[in-house]
Amino acid sequence: MPSICFYFQVHQPFRIRNYSFFDIGANIPYEDQQKNSDILNKVADKCYLKTNKKMLELIHRHQGKFKISYSISGTAIEQFEIYRPDVLKSFIDLSDTGCVEFLSETYNHSLSFIYSKDEFKRQVEKHAAVIKKYFNQEPGVFRNTELIYNNELAAYIEDMGYKGIICEGLDHILNGRTSNYLYKPVNTKNIKVLLKNYRLSDDIAFRFSDKGWAEYPLTADKFRNWIHAIAGNGETVNLFMDYETFGEHQWESTGIFDFLDHLPAEILKHPDFDFKTPSEVVESLPARDIYDVHNFSSWADTERDLSAWLSNSMQQEAIKQVYSIEKQILESNDSELIKGWERLQTSDHFYYMCTKFWNDGDVHKYFSPFDSPYDAYLYFMNVFSDIECRLKSKKKKIRKAAKPAKTKTTLSATNSAESGSLQKINTDTNIDKKKSQDKLKEHYSQMFSYMCET
């Protein structure tokens, strides 16, 4: 009995403002609050609220037979909290039906697994906590940022206690096999991998309103036929896409909401088909074969690799710098500083710096709030410099605070052994004198060479 498994990605980054060099140290917020709230309001009205309402209606109409899942990034939830609590409420309503699963991901929609396992783990746990808080669920299936995946990640995630993980259905890995079964990643025990059926997913997400497409217009019964056609050659059809597909990427006028409205009923017409959440799929179906992904893959661009975020030197420099200060930042215990640094990890910042300006470039450009990848890099690095400066001054303050305590203890020591320490001070000053004389000599010789030149 084949199942349909829907998963929708909900994510909004904290976009940074045009943060110039002159803003460094000036106590100016990093984020463009106006832009962030404008975009969120637009997407909330066009997509989130409308689609959530439709989903809720469908769940009620089909009396629990229609099931879906979401992965909502921590930064998106934070923005709902700040700008649109009503959107958050509508997700909670969906969660209350019992037909909606929430997946696990990194809190900041970050690329942390590639750069720091510790930070990755910290973020996954932070995200799980916020999901628990709002939706009272403990996620059992993990999806990494933009479906970035390799064998190592699957094994790592299994160690963290997850039963399933999501990946792109890559043709060169499947090698003629279908993505409509569960697979087992190499070097793991029980974890199963769910593969995105990118053809059927992209038919909705990208091609739905494409008038140049041979199958245009896509109707619910046409789509149903394609789904039903896999009967006997698959056990789960994984339709994974951005939630913004509904109403934002595909406008309401394209008929996407009507399509959605009719789809569950059409699919359920066939008695063998049903809807399952990712956790139900993992629990009820066996892994049929091995899925071996040695190099990192993703669902982005035509390359399906990391090149959307890490292909040019600007992207690499920016992300390297971010993770280079991980230890100091976390040790600072300054929650504001940590928050600022965490938000710099969001993958979107590096996406905006991408210079691949061919077919995919259009997509990068569409999403970028900046005029060019160079601007994105400049402003990002200025923000990073500001964080570095704050970290430095914080350290200094800590050191300053620690110093007086030290002098106190030495004072008490001198009281007990005054004469000895006095001698020590004398020798110390002698050494200082000698040092300063040496320094002066050096100065004179440098000055001499300078005078000779001029």
Add this chain to the structure above:
Amino acid sequence: MLGWEFPPIINGGLGVACHDLSAAMSELADITMIVPKSSPDFKMKNMNLIGLNNLDVNSLATYFNNTQQQPFTLHTVPADINPYHTLQPENFEDTYCSLLTTEREKAGVFTIDQLYGNDIVSKVAQYASITAELASNMDFDVIHAHDWMTMLAGVKIKQQTGKPLVMHIHSLEVDRGGENSKGWVYQLEKKGMEYADLLMPVSHFTAQNIHQHYGIDKRKMFVIHNGSKVVKAFRSKRRFKEKTVLFVGRLTRQKGPEKFLDIASKVLEKDKDVRFIMAGSGDYFKPLLEQSSYRNIGNRFHMAGFLNSQKLNYLFSISDVYCMPSVSEPFGLSAVEAAQFKIPCVISKQSGVSEVLNGSLKFDFWDTDKAAGCILKLISDSVLRNKVIEDASQNLNSVSWEIAAKKIIDAYSLNQLI
């Protein structure tokens, strides 16, 4: 006096230099300054400032009715010649629109916004013919032309009136385009300078270039170092802890911006707590940005873009070292400004300013090791630093437009032009 850029319409240092110099000279002589464009409300004391854009187009048309003997025939070839490489190329059609037909159109050349651009050839030619007409009704002793854009006009006026022609050389085609750059502008410069009675390069460095690349006798030259306006220098508190090294200039080959990047990475190898700021824009911007990230110094190398004078002064006020690695710099007024802000300068020997600013550390533009060493020394050694600053402020006493103006008048009489 024939000028091209003039405040408030300026592109680089030439406009500022022309303005400040002519203002100082107006105390010593009567000056009529003709420029292609000037703002109608912009007035100067003791000076007759004519902007061709403010002349009546209809009256101008009459100037073209009597055809004159050209000093040399000029064939205009549609070409994209741009003396400063910061301007974005226009769309293709503009490039080939320089064949002006009616007189009205000819005079209208200067009502459009850009002084340089794709039809610079026709602008220079029109400037020459209009200016020559204007000059025929004027009484004067010396023709003083600034840079190649006005040379053709200078030559025409001299032919027409027999008055002595002085050419003030602020910048050469070989500075801007490299020594192999021997195209149309080079030819114009060469012919113009050969025809002139007296040349006034802004430095011995430029005089040497004129001699070497244009084959002109040095005895015909009289070096006039640029002056500088007295700037109210101030210090601001930096918002970050690191020492700061500043570069100011167009990001083009001539200014050696990639040398600055080299120097920066060499300094940062030894001392991480230094920030490098680049103020300016140009076609090296993107490559430099990519290279700085490639060298992993993205968090210490800041490209601030093109800045207004207020922001620029702020940068001067927070900087510890000024670095000018120009490949070929006729003068380099920005180093003088830095010295006025009491910032020690590390400048290339291939610059005019190095002749007047002895209180500075100098290097050959290719010797980035030395420059990096100088910067490290200056930020760590306060004795040397103070000595350099002190010397520089001594030098500043002899850098003034008044002195330059007086020298020019002296040179006129010395060469029996007046």
